Amino acid sequence: MSDIKLHPSLDNGLSPVASNFTGGTLQCLCTANKVEVTISAQTLHNHACGCSKCWKPAGATFAVIAVAPREKVSVTAPADKLAIVDEHAAIQRHACTECSAHLYGRIGNKDHAFYGLDFVHTELSPQAGWSAPGFAAFVSSIIETGTPPQEMKAIRARLRSIGVEPYDCLSPDLMDVLATQVAKLRGVVQPK
Template sequence: MSVRLLHPLIQNGLHKGDSNHAGGILACKCTDRPVKVKVSTGIAHNHACGCTKCWKPDGAAFSVVAVAPSESVSVAENGDKLAVVDPSALIQRHACKECGTHMYGPVERDHAFKGLSFIHPELFDNGNWPQPGFAAFVSSVIEAGRRSLGDGWHPRETEGCGLDPYDCLSPALMDYLATWTAKKNGILQ
């Protein structure tokens, strides 16, 4: 399949939402018995992600993903349809076994992100969630075999949509990860 979209919600300008969004219900793409997951708090670090693990809409090179505290994320309906995509992964992505939509992904191992769950805000029952703030893992789009999205477009052109591109997470999140690691190793207090 030829990928032509960044993501439907950023392709033609960023989704504009409310930075004070208080959560809601995420729903998978099934028309019969959709999985529903309740997020009872706001989300943080919303971004476009080009990694090869995140769920993406058909034809999209990037996902839109954010985090919420895991204690604020719960399965509300049809949890029997969920399965963990890769039990060995840091992010335990719970996906619908029927439609494949990733619903939530808690981090449970000893890690700086332990206690957070990754979610896809576009699955909310309302469109008021905060807009993405950066693009992460842009080179992974190439790594996945997509040199361009057509007409010479390159993944770093997320800048044209208002998203700074990084081959990792944002600088603030990378500093957070480095600080957590240094504290864990006794180098910082």
């Protein structure tokens, strides 16, 4: 099963999380004049993602995405190299215009349940200690990007073998957050 390649940060097992980790930087893949994004907090809800929108390093089947509070994420070196990949997407993914690596994604819709959280690719960080992926989301979507359907059972087994539970949506806790936000917007549940 270990011959199944998921993502470089998953294939050799999950890296340990540093208990006192307070953040670091992300850097694009350019050899010079790298875009740098500083995250001044530990990340939350790290996960493998099989959707077709998330950036994946070369050869990876899944993306690995975490979130951090928006106010803890800032571009610290050259912001003019970043561009939004799809202006119409719910998550405005900011990528380097030279190497195409996605550094962070931001939600602009204040009514979205994840507004205030930025999506980040900690595999682009030279620092160790970031939160480890806790689940895999949109696993079936890797079929849409070329994975043969007959490989799905083995891929789900491989994810479970490294401690990453596969889902075809988000984790149950995050799906509850999304549903709660919809209920609040409809007036079914009162905001706390």
